[in-house]
Amino acid sequence: MKKISNVKVSTIDKGITSVLIDDASSYNSLSSVTLKSLLTVFKNLNKDNITKVIIIEGSGKGFSAGHNLKELKSYKKKKDYQKLFNLCSDLMMEIVDGRKPVIAKVHGSAYAAGCQLVASCDLVLSTDDAKFATPGVNIGLFCSTPMVAVSRKVSKKRMMKMLLTGEPIDAITAKEFGLINDFYPKEKLHDEVLSLARTIASKSNLTIKLGKRAFYKQAEMPLKKAYKFTSKVMTENMMAMDAKEGISAFVEKRKPNWKDK
Amino acid sequence: MKKISNVKVSTIDKGITSVLIDDASSYNSLSSVTLKSLLTVFKNLNKDNITKVIIIEGSGKGFSAGHNLKELKSYKKKKDYQKLFNLCSDLMMEIVDGRKPVIAKVHGSAYAAGCQLVASCDLVLSTDDAKFATPGVNIGLFCSTPMVAVSRKVSKKRMMKMLLTGEPIDAITAKEFGLINDFYPKEKLHDEVLSLARTIASKSNLTIKLGKRAFYKQAEMPLKKAYKFTSKVMTENMMAMDAKEGISAFVEKRKPNWKDK
Amino acid sequence: MKKISNVKVSTIDKGITSVLIDDASSYNSLSSVTLKSLLTVFKNLNKDNITKVIIIEGSGKGFSAGHNLKELKSYKKKKDYQKLFNLCSDLMMEIVDGRKPVIAKVHGSAYAAGCQLVASCDLVLSTDDAKFATPGVNIGLFCSTPMVAVSRKVSKKRMMKMLLTGEPIDAITAKEFGLINDFYPKEKLHDEVLSLARTIASKSNLTIKLGKRAFYKQAEMPLKKAYKFTSKVMTENMMAMDAKEGISAFVEKRKPNWKDK
Numbered sequence: 001m002k003k004i005s006n007v008k009v010s011t012i013d014k015g016i017t018s019v020l021i022d023d024a025s026s027y028n029s030l031s032s033v034t035l036k037s038l039l040t041v042f043k044n045l046n047k048d049n050i051t052k053v054i055i056i057e058g059s060g061k062g063f064s065a066g067h068n069l070k071e072l073k074s075y076k077k078k079k080d081y082q083k084l085f086n087l088c089s090d091l092m093m094e095i096v097d098g099r100k101p102v103i104a105k106v107h108g109s110a111y112a113a114g115c116q117l118v119a120s121c122d123l124v125l126s127t128d129d130a131k132f133a134t135p136g137v138n139i140g141l142f143c144s145t146p147m148v149a150v151s152r153k154v155s156k157k158r159m160m161k162m163l164l165t166g167e168p169i170d171a172i173t174a175k176e177f178g179l180i181n182d183f184y185p186k187e188k189l190h191d192e193v194l195s196l197a198r199t200i201a202s203k204s205n206l207t208i209k210l211g212k213r214a215f216y217k218q219a220e221m222p223l224k225k226a227y228k229f230t231s232k233v234m235t236e237n238m239m240a241m242d243a244k245e246g247i248s249a250f251v252e253k254r255k256p257n258w259k260d261k
Numbered sequence: 262m263k264k265i266s267n268v269k270v271s272t273i274d275k276g277i278t279s280v281l282i283d284d285a286s287s288y289n290s291l292s293s294v295t296l297k298s299l300l301t302v303f304k305n306l307n308k309d310n311i312t313k314v315i316i317i318e319g320s321g322k323g324f325s326a327g328h329n330l331k332e333l334k335s336y337k338k339k340k341d342y343q344k345l346f347n348l349c350s351d352l353m354m355e356i357v358d359g360r361k362p363v364i365a366k367v368h369g370s371a372y373a374a375g376c377q378l379v380a381s382c383d384l385v386l387s388t389d390d391a392k393f394a395t396p397g398v399n400i401g402l403f404c405s406t407p408m409v410a411v412s413r414k415v416s417k418k419r420m421m422k423m424l425l426t427g428e429p430i431d432a433i434t435a436k437e438f439g440l441i442n443d444f445y446p447k448e449k450l451h452d453e454v455l456s457l458a459r460t461i462a463s464k465s466n467l468t469i470k471l472g473k474r475a476f477y478k479q480a481e482m483p484l485k486k487a488y489k490f491t492s493k494v495m496t497e498n499m500m501a502m503d504a505k506e507g508i509s510a511f512v513e514k515r516k517p518n519w520k521d522k
Numbered sequence: 523m524k525k526i527s528n529v530k531v532s533t534i535d536k537g538i539t540s541v542l543i544d545d546a547s548s549y550n551s552l553s554s555v556t557l558k559s560l561l562t563v564f565k566n567l568n569k570d571n572i573t574k575v576i577i578i579e580g581s582g583k584g585f586s587a588g589h590n591l592k593e594l595k596s597y598k599k600k601k602d603y604q605k606l607f608n609l610c611s612d613l614m615m616e617i618v619d620g621r622k623p624v625i626a627k628v629h630g631s632a633y634a635a636g637c638q639l640v641a642s643c644d645l646v647l648s649t650d651d652a653k654f655a656t657p658g659v660n661i662g663l664f665c666s667t668p669m670v671a672v673s674r675k676v677s678k679k680r681m682m683k684m685l686l687t688g689e690p691i692d693a694i695t696a697k698e699f700g701l702i703n704d705f706y707p708k709e710k711l712h713d714e715v716l717s718l719a720r721t722i723a724s725k726s727n728l729t730i731k732l733g734k735r736a737f738y739k740q741a742e743m744p745l746k747k748a749y750k751f752t753s754k755v756m757t758e759n760m761m762a763m764d765a766k767e768g769i770s771a772f773v774e775k776r777k778p779n780w781k782d783k
Contacts, residue, residue: 418644
């Protein structure tokens with residue numbers, strides 16, 4: 001296990017790495033120290049050759065309360081705020097642009113920038129009593145950066161209700177809204193997350209990398225351009241070893257033997 | 262209460278203004294007269310310093326049947342139609358671009374441009390027997406402008422079924438589709454709308470204005486650009502009085518005292 | 523009935539044409555031969571003056587398994603793959619850009635490019651035991667082109683789960699996700715599809731053509747531009763005979779007599 005300020009990184013199974021936000025006393029607030037640690041960790045994991053799937057989770061009572069309000073309060077200068085919000089956006093972009101699938105494992109609350117972090121991950125499983133909110137409006141600070149991530153998963157009227165009232169939604173609602181994939185009793189969450197991570201880790205690493213990258217890119221293109229782009233991606237994918245091996249294995253009814261694990 | 266052609270405007274609680282489409286004999290059709298009145302009313306409300314939340318509703322049997330067919334039938338020249346559809350689009354844009362949250366309070370039917378009006382509001386609550394439709398195809402006039410608003414809330418296949426068959430959906434379906442936030446028995450709708458409006462009116466006016474404007478803008482940007490834009494918005498928000506007061510109040514566990522109510 | 527390689531085309535009711543993918547021995551795989559046949563068929567149907575609604579379905583055990591893996595395996599050159607994926611994209615674009623509504627009638631499995639074909643249609647009805655998947659990851663070939671169509675109907679986290687795990691979803695889930703409109707017991711599917719097709723075929727052909735085309739175009743525009751564009755479309759629609767006839771019929775409480783059937 002490696003520990004840098006407020007974040008613990010550990011391998012929990014073959015190819016599966018857990019990133020634990022470990023600052024329970026601040027409800028795992030995304031202070032600038034924690035954001036920097038997370039950004040460093042994700043950059044490294046996206047580059048290494050062992051990690052296939054990343055799980056992000058929080059220690060203590062819940063996932064994350066979002067920005068650290070004491071830190072926000074202590075700042076005086078405009079440029080300090082700008083720097084903090086840019087750093088936070090850089091972390092979210094690193095997760096989206098990164099090459100490894102990221103699963104958020106959520107218990108307790110995921111609020112404000114914590115909710116943004118959840119929305120930025122590829123997949124989310126939570127406990128059945130988890131809560132999600134963009135409550136900035138209650139403290140006079142609209143959740144403007146969090147809504148960038150959340151509104152790309154939750155449709156407009158639902159998102160607007162969350163933003164304008166600041167009220168939390170429960171796990172059932174979050175699943176209905178498409179913000180999370182599923183929820184489980186607390187005692188089952190770990191096993192469910194691990195099982196999902198193992199399923200993904202069993203695939204060709206190369207294929208997953210190509211696919212994740214292409215997914216978010218094509219999502220921002222008009223239809224025709226998206227087809228041109230992904231036709232090229234699929235051709236590249238087909239020319240690589242793992243697709244030929246995978247198709248051969250399927251036709252021959254045997255397990256594939258991935259080269260680029 | 263102020264009344265201009267076919268529209269009544271009244272303050273129903275502190276900071277909460279009701280806009281009533283009052284042309285029950287035409288099922289509150291969006292004739293050019295009514296559209297002009299609504300556009301004037303929204304422009305004024307978006308500028309005044311008292312209104313914090315706008316409620317739009319219809320008098321008589323239902324919300325609105327859409328364009329006035331007798332008026333449409335009476336026109337001869339192309340430019341008259343163009344003018345009418347542009348006027349209607351201007352109203353919808355004023356609601357979206359405006360600075361005050363708009364709640365649609367829907368009973369009976371919201372059809373065609375009436376459904377577009379509902380879709381253009383930030384939040385929608387309806388009676389449990391409300392109906393929503395884009396039925397233009399039944400009279401040979403595809404709901405082309407209504408679909409602009411509705412298709413940005415309802416996913417493509419669901420929207421296509423509404424457009425190609427012209428058939429209405431009920432409140433349960435409209436909630437599932439994300440077109441409305443919730444529905445209630447007729448006798449409870451007013452209280453629910455008022456309660457929602459009061460929740461929003463209790464927030465900092467400045468924060469809500471900044472937030473609503475940023476929401477619809479960022480929704481049309483690619484992810485990276487959206488983060489750049491909203492990081493700036495959040496910095497501006499943070500430098501304003503209300504965010505500092507809100508955070509102080511939260512940390513000190515007291516009620517915030519908004520400057521820009 | 524007309525038959526070209528692997529595809530049967532037949533008129534099943536007035537203005538309603540069935541396109542049957544008829545290669546049951548390969549689970550209606552979308553081989554280059556079948557793709558070429560389908561592209562030719564759709565191009566012709568989009569041009570003819572009789573067809574008002576197109577139904578696409580598969581023969582044998584299910585709808586379609588996607589690309590033909592034996593064919594994929596046999597290719598050696600990069601340009602052969604590129605050609606195949608481009609051909610597949612051309613078919614999907616012909617369906618979206620075409621002038622006639624297309625209903626997918628799905629039984630059994632719709633996998634990979636078969637799922638893409640389903641997602642590309644305007645409306646989808648399936649049997650209650652139908653399955654949908656983007657399982658390319660299992661054979662090392664990420665469903666990059668299928669995700670273009672599917673991710674424009676299914677929200678991001680749900681789509682990512684399908685793509686990263688390769689696991690199928692059932693009809694209930696596909697309806698929740700907005701990938702299909704509805705599902706029925708096997709013995710009722712044909713009647714339900716026919717009834718939906720008849721409803722659409724009873725409308726003005728001209729109106730439907732204008733509307734379908736405008737729908738997908740406006741969906742890719744920012745809001746303000748979309749309003750400008752559709753205001754023009756609605757004006758054109760209004761100046762055509764069928765809208766005037768439709769409005770007159772509605773006001774006079776009689777059935778419309780469409781000129782452009």
